[in-house]
Amino acid sequence: MFRQLSRVAQWGAVASATALVLAACGGGGDNSAGSTDGGLDKVSVGTIPAILSAPLFVGIEEGIFEKHGLEVEVKFADGGAAVIPSVLSGENQFGYSNTVSQLAAIDQGLPLRLVQPAWAPCCTPDEDDHGVLVLPDSGINEPKDLEGKNIAVNTLQNIGEVHIRRAMDNLGVNHDSLSWTQLPFSDMGEALARGDVDAIWVSEPHRTPGLKKGWKQIIAPGIESFPDQVGGYYSTSQSYAESNPEIVKKFQAAMKEVNAFSEENPARVGEVAVAEMRIDPAIIGEVNFPKFPTEDDGAALRNYGAAVVEYGIIDSEPADYDALFATTE
Secondary structure, eight states, X not given: OOOOOOHHHHHHHHXXXXXXXXXXXXXXXXXXXXXXXXXXXXXXXXXXXSGGGHXXXXXXXXXXXXXXXXXXXXXXXXXXXXXXXXXXXXXXXXXEEEHHHHHHHHHTTOOEEEEEEEEBOOXXXXXXXXXXXXXXTSSOOSGGGGTTOEEEESSXXXXXXXXXXXXXXXXXXXXXXXXXXXXXXXXXXXXXHHTSOSEEEEETTTHXXXXXXXXXXXXXXXXXXXXXXXXXXXXXXXXXXXXXXXXXXXXHHHHHHHHHHHHHOHHHHHHHHHHHHOOOTTTTTTOOOOBOOXXXXXXXXXXXXXXXXXXXXXXXXXXXXXGGBOOOO
16 A cells, blocks of 8 residues: 655655754755865765756766866755755755755755756657656546546655646646555556556656557646746755855856756767666667756746645745845855
């Protein structure tokens, strides 16, 4: 049986875990990972094993981080919400999480600061890097057939639910009767095949193998909810940003260059994803990549803020969205 956590329990657990780690580390403080013999600032970046993380390895392989004075180590977690405590404790100096995770953490009073946009869904339903998939004989043939069904997501009360609810709202379909099961992406396919869940919300590189098995995509959740809008950021802790503004500035500048390079060189992103993330080379040519944005006007963050309030994940929007970003001056 799968246990589902309420919003309060889930984010309370994140907040409690973070508070314990912060206390053990003396309240956060200066969590710099130090410098290498070559004079580079060494930092670790927490992220998830999805195609949206491939540019980090591109930045390492292409020497972009080194050019900006950084030595970067990448560490994986099952979901972006799990990355946040590691960033706040200083285990990772930076970390990717989706916008919903970040807004929910900040709403709980956690001192997280956004640094640089990571990805945005692109560009048509067939090009979305996420998908809601079902078995071919499930009887689910259109979004309306999902009413009353159970959908697997990698984290409860998070971006998967927000994307699906907003997409169904946009499609004129009721989502009040949906139920949710939390599973790692790697376990979702077996759960779907066993009939434990009716549908799965997956990101690349899990979406394409499912389609190749004959599973059907019922919703393109990114494009049909927040098309082309920034869906996640690299963040840091407030204490790290205040103690290490120059390193934060270096990381921000490096990620802008990394994302620009990745946008212009998708084949290179694919090569690195195969080499560093062990994605099957037989499917990499069919995997959908998201957009890798370099600039952000904050409009998407405000749109997500309104959505997470509407869907009951947080109680009220931030009073000052601009204050959520790390200052580097």
